[in-house]
Amino acid sequence: MSLRDHLRGIWAIVEKDMRTYYLKPPAVSWGVVFPVAWILAFYLRNPGDFVGLLPGLVTMTALFSSTAAEAVVINFELRLGSLERLLLAPIGPGTVFLAKVLGGAFFGLLMSGTVLLFTITTMPVSANARVFPVLFLSLLAFASLGAMLCILVREVFEAQTLLNLPRFVMVFLSGVVYPISAMPTPLRVLARFFPLTYSVEGLQAGLSLSQPNTYSLDLLALSGFTVAFLLIGMRRFSARFK
Amino acid sequence: MGYPAVPPGSPTNLGRNGPRVKEASPNEAPELGAVDTMLKRGKMEWAIRVEGLTKAYRDLVAVDHISFQVREGELFGLLGPNGAGKTTTIRLLTGLLQPSAGRASVLGYQVPSEIVQVKKKIGVVPEQSNVYEELTVIENLLFMGRLYGVPRRKRRERAEELVETFRLAQRKKSPARSLSRGMRRALTVACALMHNPRLLFLDEPTAGLDVAAARALRDLIQGLHRQGVTVFLTTHYLEEADLLCERVAILVRGRIAASGSPAELKKATQGEPVIEVRLEKPVARFQNSLSLRLPGALTTAPNPGVLRIVGGDPAQALEALFSSARETGARIVAVNTLQPTLEEAFLKITGLSPTIMAKEKTR
Ligand SMILES: Nc1ncnc2c1ncn2[C@@H]1O[C@H](COP(=O)(O)OP(=O)(O)OP(=O)(O)O)[C@@H](O)[C@H]1O
Ligand SMILES: [Mg+2]
Numbered sequence: 108m109s110l111r112d113h114l115r116g117i118w119a120i121v122e123k124d125m126r127t128y129y130l131k132p133p134a135v136s137w138g139v140v141f142p143v144a145w146i147l148a149f150y151l152r153n154p155g156d157f158v159g160l161l162p163g164l165v166t167m168t169a170l171f172s173s174t175a176a177e178a179v180v181i182n183f184e185l186r187l188g189s190l191e192r193l194l195l196a197p198i199g200p201g202t203v204f205l206a207k208v209l210g211g212a213f214f215g216l217l218m219s220g221t222v223l224l225f226t227i228t229t230m231p232v233s234a235n236a237r238v239f240p241v242l243f244l245s246l247l248a249f250a251s252l253g254a255m256l257c258i259l260v261r262e263v264f265e266a267q268t269l270l271n272l273p274r275f276v277m278v279f280l281s282g283v284v285y286p287i288s289a290m291p292t293p294l295r296v297l298a299r300f301f302p303l304t305y306s307v308e309g310l311q312a313g314l315s316l317s318q319p320n321t322y323s324l325d326l327l328a329l330s331g332f333t334v335a336f337l338l339i340g341m342r343r344f345s346a347r348f349k
Numbered sequence: 350m351g352y353p354a355v356p357p358g359s360p361t362n363l364g365r366n367g368p369r370v371k372e373a374s375p376n377e378a379p380e381l382g383a384v385d386t387m388l389k390r391g392k393m394e395w396a397i398r399v400e401g402l403t404k405a406y407r408d409l410v411a412v413d414h415i416s417f418q419v420r421e422g423e424l425f426g427l428l429g430p431n432g433a434g435k436t437t438t439i440r441l442l443t444g445l446l447q448p449s450a451g452r453a454s455v456l457g458y459q460v461p462s463e464i465v466q467v468k469k470k471i472g473v474v475p476e477q478s479n480v481y482e483e484l485t486v487i488e489n490l491l492f493m494g495r496l497y498g499v500p501r502r503k504r505r506e507r508a509e510e511l512v513e514t515f516r517l518a519q520r521k522k523s524p525a526r527s528l529s530r531g532m533r534r535a536l537t538v539a540c541a542l543m544h545n546p547r548l549l550f551l552d553e554p555t556a557g558l559d560v561a562a563a564r565a566l567r568d569l570i571q572g573l574h575r576q577g578v579t580v581f582l583t584t585h586y587l588e589e590a591d592l593l594c595e596r597v598a599i600l601v602r603g604r605i606a607a608s609g610s611p612a613e614l615k616k617a618t619q620g621e622p623v624i625e626v627r628l629e630k631p632v633a634r635f636q637n638s639l640s641l642r643l644p645g646a647l648t649t650a651p652n653p654g655v656l657r658i659v660g661g662d663p664a665q666a667l668e669a670l671f672s673s674a675r676e677t678g679a680r681i682v683a684v685n686t687l688q689p690t691l692e693e694a695f696l697k698i699t700g701l702s703p704t705i706m707a708k709e710k711t712r
Binding site: 112115116119120123126127128187188189191192193194195196197198199348 | 443444445446465468469473475477479480481482483484492493495496497498540
């Protein structure tokens with residue numbers, strides 16, 4: 108089986124998931140409306156430096172939108188049995204898992220890209236080329252984290268609940284609203300275990316809000332998370348059909 | 350028109366019209382490897398070969414060292430009650446489960462090691478109709494075509510052809526969730542045919558369908574078979590296996606209790622001819638009169654007004670029948686000679702009650 112077969116299979120799955128689940132009100136509202144409302148609520152509570160919240164806004168959108176419908180595309184389809192269709196196709200479970208991850212990342216790109224575009228056109232920030240690698244890698248890391256968690260459980264609601272855990276823990280501890288530098292040392296150490304921390308840090312550099320001192324490290328960390336989540340997820344996914 | 354064409358190089362169907370080959374026992378059959386080479390060269394051989402295939406779930410052996418072969422072009426049925434291991438067998442052969450022991454080859458490729466080659470050439474209709482509810486009929490078909498790499502233009506053509514064949518043309522733009530159960534089943538089968546598979550697996554294709562829908566689907570399956578597609582189906586309807594399959598294997602508690610053509614299986618239970626008499630209304634003395642005249646036969650009354658004569662000389666039995674009718678004033682409305690049914694064969698072979706087969710699933 109050639110690479111082309113895999114790519115064609117992946118694209119067919121991504122496109123179908125987009126059409127059937129992602130580009131629908133629930134995913135859009137969870138993926139964008141919620142992060143925007145959250146950041147606005149936070150700002151209205153503590154009016155001050157709104158520009159400082161922008162990297163958090165974009166990365167939070169990336170996190171929430173890339174994982175918005177994963178419980179549906181994985182657990183719901185597993186329940187209905189339609190996921191079996193994909194497993195019976197001549198592409199292997201690993202590719203199916205990858206397609207689900209890429210679907211999430213693609214939707215995340217549409218949503219966070221829109222927010223980013225809106226941000227740089229209306230706010231006093233200037234984006235530089237560093238924005239793109241960090242955004243892409245963040246989306247991949249979040250989408251593979253989400254897919255990996257989904258595959259650990261069976262039911263849709265279990266997956267949704269499980270996904271909320273890292274979402275909210277990271278929103279509080281990864282510097283989205285509270286700067287990490289202002290946190291006590293144990294939390295600062297803890298923050299280093301979350302991919303969102305590196306996304307926020309990288310995007311600060313990408314929006315020219317900070318010096319890109321740690322930028323390469325951020326990219327490296329995000330790549331590491333992506334690979335680890337993907338490998339674990341693919342393995343778990345394949346093991347499910349033994 | 351509308352059925353998949355015979356793939357190039359695939360053998361013509363020898364099952365129905367060609368010579369009937371007696372099922373080879375494993376020691377008569379050529380080595381697995383030799384067979385596979387022949388099959389890859391397109392020579393007629395086994396579409397499926399299974400040897401000692403076993404699947405154990407913790408403490409339960411769902412499929413227990415089963416061995417069987419299915420000829421290319423054959424319509425083969427795996428018959429068994431709920432929980433016999435039918436679905437497990439299909440899942441093993443289609444790569445959705447890994448066997449605990451034994452080996453299997455499908456279309457000449459080893460399963461599971463060469464499963465990708467197999468997947469390209471087989472279609473699978475699962476037990477549950479698992480089409481995408483959100484997609485329309487035609488979108489479901491087109492998606493399957495894409496997944497299997499059917500070229501764009503062919504995809505359209507094939508999808509249109511299948512909606513016609515499966516009588517879904519009027520609903521082709523309706524989302525699958527709005528289809529009736531029978532239509533959804535038809536769509537599930539159609540989806541499995543988008544890539545023109547050489548071998549079709551169907552897991553209880555007609556379960557839960559009404560009589561008309563089930564018959565329509567059986568006709569379609571038979572049509573595919575006539576086109577040369579090898580069909581492997583499971584069923585717990587004895588009648589379906591009898592109507593449809595050229596050869597069946599009876600699976601009970603994970604083991605194959607018997608296999609052969611329905612006729613052969615029935616022959617196994619044959620021996621005593623059965624004559625059934627239907628009276629206009631029950632006449633009490635009729636059975637007694639009859640049994641006095643036929644000392645060598647057994648008379649039974651399965652229903653009021655119905656009598657069966659088992660064994661004895663059929664000519665004598667018929668004579669006795671009319672004499673008894675005259676004597677007792679009973680009016681005969683019908684006389685039939687009964688062929689043994691697959692149900693009786695099943696009963697005899699498995700020692701199980703055929704009613705367990707008819708039970709609706711409680712899942
Ligand atoms: N994932 C599983 N884990 C444990 N046991 C299983 C699993 N899947 C099936 N079984 C068991 O294996 C046995 C065979 O199941 P299978 O589904 O193959 O039967 P079947 O013949 O298809 O039955 P049915 O007519 O009800 O569809 C059953 O006892 C079932 O409970
Ligand atoms: Mg079953």
